[in-house]
Amino acid sequence: MSDLPLAPGAMIGILGGGQLGRMLALAAARLGFDVAILEPEPDSPAGRVAAHAIRGPYDDPRALEALAAVAGLVTYEFENVPASAVSHLIAQGVAVAPNGRALAVAQDRVEEKTFLNSIGVATVAFAQADSDETASAAVAQLGAPVLMKTRREGYDGKGQRWVEHVADAAAAFEALGGRPVILEAPADFVRELSVIAARGRDGELAIYPLAENHHENGVLRRSVAPAAITPALAEQAERIAAQVLTGLDYVGVIGIELFELPDGRLLVNEIAPRVHNTGHWTMDGCEVDQFEQHIRAVAGWPLGPTAAIARVEMLNLLGDEVEAWAKLAGEPETRLHLYGKRDAKPGRKMGHVNRVSPLADPRR
Incomplete structure (x- = not known):
């Protein structure tokens, strides 16, 4: 090395x-x-x-x-x-970098939530199952409806389904391939947020302003950042990020997806030990974006500033939406980022745009 x-x-x-x-x-x-x-x-x-x-x-x-x-x-x-x-x-x-521990935690949804709870970070209630019978028992324990997900793999809404009744659990388990699953109680959230954060090799932390995210069919469609939040909510998210990064002895950028509850508490939905789709806004909205920040961290460089310099609405371009590139490139407030993929398959992430506007006070 x-x-x-x-x-x-x-x-x-x-x-x-x-x-x-x-x-x-x-x-x-x-x-x-x-x-x-x-x-x-x-x-x-x-x-x-x-x-x-x-x-x-x-x-x-x-x-x-x-x-x-x-x-x-x-x-x-x-x-x-x-x-x-x-x-x-x-x-x-x-x-x-990031280390194998971070990978192991993020690759198994049961391990992930168990780790988060062990460091004092709240999640939804959950149970695990590896058979028809234990899946049914887990649904009965948590109370339907619950979200059943494969423990490993699955992304953008794949590898999961809702179970509305205990009697449906066995069929849902088989439909997901008969593989080990996690069952999650629903979260009564008012919105989905995320925080992108980094930790350097010396333990230095750098945390970006939160983004508010909107999904369709399990796929991120839109992020707005900095999100309109209270100082207390910002402090809570920053504390969660610091606990996760320190608990994993992490080096690099991490994405942490959050549920905001009606009472102002934050639950962690999941963590991603890498740069993250909800952090793409930083490419045009921050002094140092998440990608440079990750390279700085793993290379042992000082971390860069995370202050927002603009308000950004990030929109994913899925499938043939990318064909509007000429129109988008002509919009003065729009920054176009294309991924160089050859085939615009339905639902495939082909690029994103960041629509930039002057920065207002993000805190309510």
């Missing part, structure tokens, strides 16, 4: 070649780093902007060794990196 802080000109490895890897690679380039991407698919969005691209499965020893040969520091763009890949890289003398 190269000495830290990592000097400009060094190579940083990234596991994952999608849009988050692409934006990380571009941010790394601005700071003078080269990037090597490991990705199974050819012609990946990140691979096309990186100095070096390695094609292979994430758990392929030869591909990992090729990555280790050029990069002494590796990070990742998504949380479903196989644990074996991280172990293999570490055995090759490569530093991996």
Whole structure:
């Protein structure tokens, strides 16, 4: 592993070649780093902007060794990196950040909520099940309706379904593949918020203003930031972020999704040990965006300022919505970010826009 802080000109490895890897690679380039991407698919969005691209499965020893040969520091763009890949890289003398503990917690929804509760961070009530019978018992324990999710994998609303009655639990369990699941009590929330935060190698924390998020069919459609919040709510979110980052001995940027309850309390919905869709607003709304912040953190650099310099409405461009690029590029308040994906499949995230306006006082 190269000495830290990592000097400009060094190579940083990234596991994952999608849009988050692409934006990380571009941010790394601005700071003078080269990037090597490991990705199974050819012609990946990140691979096309990186100095070096390695094609292979994430758990392929030869591909990992090729990555280790050029990069002494590796990070990742998504949380479903196989644990074996991280172990293999570490055995090759490569530093991996965020750490394996953060991955293990984020990859298993039961582990995630158990960890959060153990550090004093509130979540919805939950139970686990690994059979038809235990699923039915868990629904009876929590009280229907409940949300059943696979314990591992699943994103953007996939791998989950609502269970309205105890009698429906077994069928829901089978419909999700008969795999271990978590059952979550519904949250009576007034809105969904998120906080993007970073922790450096020296324990320094940097926390961004909160975003208010709106989902459709389990997919993020719109974020507005800075969210209109009270000082007490901001302090509560910052405290949660600090507890999570410190509890995981975390290095890098993390996304924390939150439910705001009617009484002003915040529950954590989930954590993502990576840069996050609800943080894309920072690209045009902050002095240092989440992607540069992540590179700074893992490279051992000082963290940058997180102050908002504009109000931003971020809109995801899904599927053929990206075909409006010419119109969007002509809007003076709009900043267009396209991901370089070849096929505009329905529901696929093809890019996003940040609509920028002057910053008002975000606190009620």
